[in-house]
Amino acid sequence: MFHLLLTACLAANPAICAERLLPTSGGCEAVAPGHTQAWLERHAELVGQGWRCVPLADLPSLSLAEVAPGVHVHEGAVALTSAANGGAIANLGVIIGSDGIAVIDAGASRAQGEALYAAIRTLSDLPIRYLILTHIHPDHSFGAEVFQEAGAEILAARSFTPAMEARAASYMESYARQIGAEALLGTRIVLPDRAVAEAELSLGADHVLRLVAQPTAHTDNDLTVLHQPSGTLFTGDLVFQGLAPTLDGSISGWLEWLETPPQARQIVPGHGPAPLPWREGAGPVTTYLSNLRDTIRAALAEGRPMSEVINLPPPSGWVGAEESHPRNLSAAYQELEWE
16 A cells, blocks of 8 residues: 655745655545645645655654554653654554554654554554544644544543643744754644543454543643553553653642552553553652652741742652753642642
């Protein structure tokens, strides 16, 4: 099967170009003219510079490891977002059932979403029925449009849409600075088709997923996904390994969630090696957040101002702690001073 690649350039700066993969059905050559024109009409900031049809083997593709029957994981880089990694730092999931596919998180850009799509197509031609977004952060959600175009229904927690609408403009601006305009070329923020509190999705009799929106913790829109047959729980960023956690919700709510082990045989954290047993996976982030809470409570008891507290040294052993820890101190201080 051949796949459609369109060379697209920024209308405002035609020197910035990249090839974009456009999911299609039917023969590539036959549908390409109309498909590329329609796509460019939806991406008015871009101009086309020609298209070509290529075999699957010629497409950039992410690595996927099978961690349980039908359950595949791409491990992101344990690093802060940068131009060098294109923001591809989050773990992404793919579940292939007997009659369809679900994707868990879409990656940091249109380009990474396309590479995930190509990786899926090396494994299966089944329809991609669902894209499940575990929370709004760009490294997990910015590749979503590729899967929308492939026909997937996009699901997320109820609070995802208002949270994303409030931050979309700043996210796009900051991500362009961090990874570069070429890496972000063609990336558009896509909102969910369906908001869920709890839901079950079937990909066939042997592949049932349970989705649960969590109370405010890492963010106010965290969603977990349990593959029930294998007991594999995709935690999103409720669990970090290696990369320093980022607090964008409630430290008290996050610790409360971590206090109750889930009914799962293994977990796939949002960042770091996967899969892991619950205790090994959740232990480091629990310790970090507990120490953060205790540090802030002690500082508040001593009457220390936030301007002083945010300069406390970060803990060792976490990648990116120099950047993330001061923000976490600030967020925890603002929450806990009202206890």
